[in-house]
Amino acid sequence: MNLEINMLTEFGDFLADGHVGNSVMSRRVESVWNQCVSIVFDFQGVNNLTDSFVHATFGNMVEEHGEEFMKKCRFKGCSPLVKSFLSIAVGEGMKKHMERKTN
Numbered sequence: 001m002n003l004e005i006n007m008l009t010e011f012g013d014f015l016a017d018g019h020v021g022n023s024v025m026s027r028r029v030e031s032v033w034n035q036c037v038s039i040v041f042d043f044q045g046v047n048n049l050t051d052s053f054v055h056a057t058f059g060n061m062v063e064e065h066g067e068e069f070m071k072k073c074r075f076k077g078c079s080p081l082v083k084s085f086l087s088i089a090v091g092e093g094m095k096k097h098m099e100r101k102t103n
Contacts, residue, residue, distance in 0.1 A: 001035045003028075008045035015049035018056030025057050033065070036072060044077030054089040062093025063100070070094075 007015065010024055029039060041058075062069045075086055 004040040018052040021057035059089040059093040063096040066097035
């Protein structure tokens with residue numbers, strides 16, 4: 001199964017509320033994680049976001065799934081701002097994942 005999440009449709013053009021992001025990802029992504037071969041997050045039309053949204057939404061998934069997230073998930077339609085926020089959240093999520101694996 002391939003899944004594509006249109007971030008603009010799900011959240012609007014300003015992604016701000018981390019609790020909402022985490023909740024939607026839990027319902028839409030985590031609930032079908034094992035059935036998915038690929039998951040694409042489309043950020044086309046998203047103008048702004050907060051670090052709390054990105055960390056709660058993607059950082060948590062990366063922390064949970066680690067390398068599998070990196071293989072399965074892709075981002076598209078990202079502005080330079082979105083890329084920057086995602087890069088930081090994914091990096092921190094991987095760091096936490098690796099720390100959990102070694103402890």
